[in-house]
Amino acid sequence: MRVAFVGKGGSGKTTLSALFSRHLADSGAPVVAIDGDINQHLAYALGLDEDDAFGAPPLSARTGEIKDFLRGTNPRIASRDAMVKTTPPGRGSRLLRLLGDDEIHGRHVRGINGVPLMVTGAFDEGDLGVACYHSKLGAVELYLNHLVDGAGEYVVVDMTAGADAFASGLFTRFDMTFLVVEPTRKSVSVYRQYRDHAAEFGIPIGVVGNKVTGEDDLLFLKEHVGDDLLAHCVQSSFVRAQEQGREEGELEAHNTETLRRLRTAVDTRTKDWATFQRHAVEFHLRNASAWANEATGQDLATQVDPDFRHGPGALAVSV
Numbered sequence: 001m002r003v004a005f006v007g008k009g010g011s012g013k014t015t016l017s018a019l020f021s022r023h024l025a026d027s028g029a030p031v032v033a034i035d036g037d038i039n040q041h042l043a044y045a046l047g048l049d050e051d052d053a054f055g056a057p058p059l060s061a062r063t064g065e066i067k068d069f070l071r072g073t074n075p076r077i078a079s080r081d082a083m084v085k086t087t088p089p090g091r092g093s094r095l096l097r098l099l100g101d102d103e104i105h106g107r108h109v110r111g112i113n114g115v116p117l118m119v120t121g122a123f124d125e126g127d128l129g130v131a132c133y134h135s136k137l138g139a140v141e142l143y144l145n146h147l148v149d150g151a152g153e154y155v156v157v158d159m160t161a162g163a164d165a166f167a168s169g170l171f172t173r174f175d176m177t178f179l180v181v182e183p184t185r186k187s188v189s190v191y192r193q194y195r196d197h198a199a200e201f202g203i204p205i206g207v208v209g210n211k212v213t214g215e216d217d218l219l220f221l222k223e224h225v226g227d228d229l230l231a232h233c234v235q236s237s238f239v240r241a242q243e244q245g246r247e248e249g250e251l252e253a254h255n256t257e258t259l260r261r262l263r264t265a266v267d268t269r270t271k272d273w274a275t276f277q278r279h280a281v282e283f284h285l286r287n288a289s290a291w292a293n294e295a296t297g298q299d300l301a302t303q304v305d306p307d308f309r310h311g312p313g314a315l316a317v318s319v
């Protein structure tokens with residue numbers, strides 16, 4: 001199952017992505033966390049020392065190689081240059097198992113305190129004015145498009161909620177999207193925007209309140225978020241201590257219960273591979289006509305393999 005944490009910057013996406021990934025990993029579940037936030041902090045939130053480097057290349061540094069690997073022998077994708085981030089898998093494409101023995105997991109995953117993590121890479125000065133952050137997310141979208149994950153396996157992506165998420169089909173690649181919302185008007189307005197986009201495509205979302213300090217905060221969230229409010233985290237002295245470099249205490253019981261509820265919300269979803277692939281194709285065709293046909297000089301609609309059925313059955317025959 002794939003889970004995204006989105007929200008306004010500073011709302012606590014990274015913190016909750018780290019706590020949730022750790023919660024899953026501690027239970028023994030296979031999990032891959034992915035840092036897709038413009039502020040690349042997830043490794044540190046998982047406990048990497050501030051002075052240490054992550055130690056594996058960011059996905060965005062190897063988008064070309066990743067395209068070559070994933071296109072495999074798919075005859076509809078002639079080269080890496082013809083493959084864009086929305087190019088859906090077809091017969092001959094390489095499909096991935098979670099944490100499988102393949103070059104993407106092998107090269108890009110590093111375990112941080114027991115949580116396998118991949119990172120998209122920082123938006124650096126070289127990118128200013130020449131690229132948008134969504135270019136960094138292309139490899140994540142390709143990874144998710146080619147992954148065949150099962151129940152009880154988890155991918156947790158820490159992601160910005162900005163327009164970048166909607167620049168491709170990335171926001172449709174998840175079984176559940178958790179919107180992290182603080183009890184503030186700004187945070188609620190980001191929720192409303194995201195909710196409206198998600199509703200247009202039938203994307204399941206749930207709101208997680210965060211940094212709740214009392215009854216007034218909770219009432220504010222209930223009033224503005226209503227039934228979308230799945231659970232909330234209270235202001236956490238455990239999180240604050242970690243931020244201050246102190247490993248002490250345990251996560252508050254209320255917050256642990258919230259993590260359990262989030263897991264239940266994910267576990268009660270059922271995978272619908274046909275809809276997943278339909279969305280992939282739909283967004284590929286949109287991107288093809290909006291910019292990608294022109295960018296590649298090809299008719300990218302021909303990349304769609306009408307006889308490909310995504311899911312565990314396709315994995316069995318993948319190269």
Ligand SMILES: Nc1ncnc2c1ncn2[C@@H]1O[C@H](COP(=O)(O)OS(=O)(=O)O)[C@@H](OP(=O)(O)O)[C@H]1O
Nearest residue numbers: 083084085086130131132134135138167168291295
């Ligand atoms: N949604 C959307 N709308 C308009 N233009 C877009 C969009 N997505 C990507 N692009 C531009 O296409 C170029 C390649 O994009 P990416 O590097 O993100 O990805 S990929 O080619 O799909 O792998 C790249 O342009 P250049 O930076 O000029 O190469 C992107 O800015």
Ligand SMILES: Nc1ncnc2c1ncn2[C@@H]1O[C@H](COP(=O)(O)OP(=O)(O)O)[C@@H](O)[C@H]1O
Nearest residue numbers: 009010011012013014015211234235236239243
């Ligand atoms: N429940 C919480 N209790 C205490 N501090 C929190 C909580 N959630 C987030 N924070 C703090 O708020 C700040 C922003 O959180 P972060 O996860 O980096 O946000 P985002 O990823 O959405 O930008 C960090 O300093 C983090 O430690």
